[in-house]
Amino acid sequence: MKIAILGGTGNIGKGFALRWGQKHDMIIGSRNAEKAEKFAAEYRDILKRQGYNANITGSDNKNATEEAEIVVIAIRYNQLRSLIDLITPVIGKQIFISVVVPMEKNLCYISPNAEPRTIPITSDQFNADYFCFTMPEAGSATQEIENMLPAGTELASAFHTVPAKKLADLELELDYDIGVCANSEYSKKVVFGLIKDISRMRPLDTGPLEAAAMLESLTPLIINVAARNKMKDISIKFI
Template sequence: MKIGIIGGTGSIGKGFALRWGQKHEIIVGSRDQKRAEDKAAEYKQILNDRGFDADIRGAVNREAALEAEVVVLAVKYSKVASIIEQIKPVLENQIVISVIVPMEKDRCTIIPDSGSIEIEATSREDYMADYFCYTTPPAGSAAQEVASMLPEGIELVSAFHNVPAAKLSNLDISLDYDIGVCGNYMHSKNIVFDLVKDIPNMRPVDVGPIETSSMVESLTPLVINIAIRNQKKDIGIKFVD
C-alpha cells in the first residue's frame, strides 16, 4: 500500500514512516522538497540497517497526496487548513487519516497545603502551574473540521491521537497500546484497523463515527498532563476488560 505522510518530517511522521515502512511504500511529505528527500533517506537507512528493504521517498505535500492510497495528516492543528488547501485538488479516491489534536498550554494557580495560605502578589508566580487543555474547534473536533474541508466522497478516519511520538520512532520499543478509530465508512475503518495491526502489539478499537472523534482527541492532553504531573514518560492508553 502507498502511504503518503503529510508532515512526514516531524516526530510523529518519522514514527509512522519507520513502523509502516517495514511493509508498505512510504512517501514522506513536506512543504520543502529537499527536507522531504533528506528525511526519507534517513528513515530508509534506519530500516535498511535493520534488514528491511524499505521503499521510502520524499516529495512535496501535493505530490505525496497525489500518489498515495492512504494520506496521513500528521500536522499541527494550526496548519491543517493551509495543508488541505495544498492537497485538496489531487484528492479523489484516497483514504485520509487525521491524527490532529487541537490543544494548547494554559496556566493555573496551585494553592499550597490547606488552601488557607494567602499568596503575596510578589510570590504568586511561585504557585503557577502549566497544563495542556483540549481546544474544541467550532465544528466539534479536528476531524469534523477536516471533513468539512475535504472533497465530497473522500473517506476520513480519525486515529492514532494518543501514541507517543518518541516511542513510535524507537524501533527497539514494543508499543502495547490501544488505538481509538473513528469514521463513518467501514471500508476505510477496516483499512486503518489493519494499519494499526501492522504495528506489533497495537490493537485497534472502534470508537464510532467521526462525530465521536472529540472524545479521543481530548485524551491526548489528558495523558500528557498525567505524564508530567506523575513523573512518567510517553504514556499511552490501554483498555482493560
C-alpha cells in the same frame, strides 16, 4: 499500499515511516520537498540497518497526496486550512487519517462557542504548565477536516494516543489500544489493518467521526498525566 505522511518530518512522522516502511511504500510529505527527501533518506538508512530494504521517498505535500492511497495528516492544527487548500485539487480515492489535535498550553475553552480563558493555578503543587483540548466550532479537528475535504472523501481519526518517541523506537513492542473513528466501514477496516501492522497494537472501534473529539482530547490528558506524575511517553490500554 502506498502511504503518505503529510508533515512526515515531524515527531510522529518518523515512527510511522519506520513501522510501516517495513511493509508498505512510504512517502514523506513536507512543505519543502528537499527537506522531505533528507528525512526519507534518514529513515531508509535506519531500516536498512534493521535488515529492511524500505521504499521511502520524500516529496512536497501536494505530490505526496496525489501519489498515495493512504494519506496521514500529521500537522499542527493551525496549518489545516492551508494544507487542505493545497491538496484539494489532487484528492481522489485516497483514505485520509487525521492525527491532528487542537490544543493549547494553559488555555481552555469551556465550549465551542465560548471565549477562551486562562485558568489560574494557585496551588504550589499544581503550579506548572498544562495542556487543554481547544474544541473547534465543528466539534473536533477531524470534523473540521471533513468539512474542508471534497464530499465523499474517506476519512478516519486515529493514533492520537501514540507517543512519538516510542513509536520510532523499533526495539519496543507497543502494547497499546488505538481508537478509530470513521463513518465508513471500509475506512475503519483499512485503518484497523494499519494498526495491526504494528506489533501488539490493538484497534478499537470508537464510533463515527462525530465522536472524534473524545479521541483528540485524550492527547492533552495523557501529556498532563505524564508531566504531573513524572511518567514518560505513556499511552492507553483498556483492560
